[in-house]
Amino acid sequence: MTDDVAARLERRTDTTLTAALIAAASSHAGPPDIILDADGRRLGYRDLMRGIFALGSAIRRITEPGERVGVLLPTSAAGAVTFFALLAYGRVPAMLNFTAGRATLDAACAVAGVKTILTAQKFIAGANLSALAEGLAETRSLVHLEDLRARLGIADKLAGLGGAGLHRLRGDAAKPDDPAVILFTSGTEGEPKGVALSHRNILANIAQVDETLPILATDIFFNPLPIFHSYGLMAGLILPLVLGRQLVLHPSPLQTKLIPQRIHETGATILLATDTFLRQYARAGDRRSMNSLRFSVCGAERVRPETRDFVRERYGFVVLEGYGVTEAAPVLAVNHPDDIRDGTVGRLLPAIEARLEPVDGLDGRGRLSVRGPNVMLGYLSRTEPGGIAPPPGGWHDTGDVASIDAEGYVTIHGRLKRFAKIGGEMVSLAIVENCAATLWPDHLHTAAVIPAVRKGEEIVLVTEYADADAASLLAWAKTRGVPELAVPKTILHVEAIPVLGTGKIAHAAVDTLVRERLAAAAPGRAVEWDAPPGKRAAG
Secondary structure: OOHHHHHHHHHHHOOOHHHHHHHHHHHOOOOOOOEEOOOOOEEOHHHHHHHHHHHHHHHHOOOOOOOEEEEOOOOOHHHHHHHHHHHHOOOEEEEOOOOOOHHHHHHHHHHHOOOEEEEOHHHHHHOOOHHHHHHHOOOOEEEEHHHHHHOOOHHHHHHHHHHHHHHHHHOOOOOOOOEEEEEEOOOOOOOOOEEEEEHHHHHHHHHHHHHHOOOOOOOEEEEOOOOOOHHHHHHHHHHHHHHOOEEEEOOOOOOOOHHHHHHHHHOOOEEEEOHHHHHHHHHHOOOOOOOOOOEEEEOOOOOOHHHHHHHHHHHOOEEEEEEEOHHHOOEEEEOEOOEOOOOOOOEEOOOOEEEEEEOOOOOOOEEEEEEOOOOOOEEEOOOOOOOEEOOHHHOEEEEEEEEEOOOOEEEEEEEHHHEEEEOOEEEEHHHHHHHHHHHOOOOOEEEEEEEEOOOEEEEEEEEOOOOOOHHHHHHHHHHOOOOHHHOOOEEEEOOOOOEOOOOOEOHHHHHHHHHHHHHHHOOOOOOOOOOOOOOOOEO
16 A cells, blocks of 8 residues: 555545535535435435434434434435434434344344434335334334424424534534444344444545545446445445445345346446346346446355356446455455456455464465454444444454465455364365356355264255255366365255345354254254265255
8 A cells, every 4th residue: 555545545534424425515516416216216415415414403302412323224315314314413323134133123222222213104114014113112212204304393494404514613523433333243143243333434445445446426326235234334325425426226135127227227337236136137137227337346245257257248347346344344355347356356455454364274265354444443342331342453353264365366265154174174165155056057055064973064055946966066066176075965955045134145044944954854863964965955
């Protein structure tokens, strides 16, 4: 990193999100509408700022300075206004995953100290969340935006008209290193953790991405990812608005036929997605629907070469694989459109340090830890109300196994928890999943580990493809140089693999499913794990 880049990062991060948004609204002429959402709502910066300060004025009367306030809203203009309204008056949004269920949300609210949750009647009804809302309202104050808007008084409307100017005069209610948001880890392998990110953390990551990717003044972002997820919130909401880029919001990534249509209608140029979702959009759309895109940035899972080749041939845009974690606000590395290294997630962003801790059985690879200005304030304490435990020495242990080549390109081999130890060797479950995905690309697959009588552990392939069989997988793997040790002998066929609201596979739920299905298939006796390939496929 050059001294010039370091100076720019420092200058761009020594402020707050509210001040950065006000500066964007003042300095970026931009398009007439900065936000377009799926309800047909269009907001220019002037409308956005008025909404933020008017709603924030109303929220101020029912909350306390510094209070952590739950946000239960979809990816929408209302979600954007609510998020920044809380920040404008010194409150801290706690972004709640409405797909997670009552018990998980209760636990999230408890660890974050959330007493009030902001939501919308229209959203609750449309998403069939009435039972969840009623349950949450038993222990917390559930406030609907429709009710707040109906009660806006003259003072609130005046705040909307002059709030940005008054904010500059009176100074910010927050400081750059104060908490700006509480996010919760996805919980793919267990109970989510509360992550506190500061204004500086988020603005640092925006600056790092802006220094790395060729984002044009004319770019239009399309975000169908949930704003309770770090990628959907930071890259898909805050970054475009702070950089002055037009933003198209879509409430669900699951509407695979509608999303390509909206990309075409809006002329979007940058799509945020995952590999799984992108493949679905690309197959659902016609050849015109997504040809306005310059590139798509995919995170949360590995990008398959087949996906990259298909969209390039059909639509003409490139797919950039990125890597991040909630604790890093979240982007750590990303490929560049002019320098895509298949199998890698590109180079680390500016000002990020990395170290690899050795792991037995994984030569040339190690457990990745990172440090930088975008790394979180810390995890919320489960024992000390309001407490935040900072990462030791500023280093965050990602739990991922990685390698970094001589040119600085990073390869992620999977989470350390997602390796099996077979015959003394460490085998990545990601290799198994990649093999199945390449052989049967039109279906979803994942892998789990079970105890084995003779070899310590064994891998089970869980697949939605009814005709998947171990013999075909083994034959294919042998032709590609994949060691036989990494080829599962047990295949479990399921109608649907459990996934989270972010699109990630829910590995904890998969593990439970595998244990239950295999126990039911062999009640009261030990499973003969070392049977020949193809003999133990469970239907």
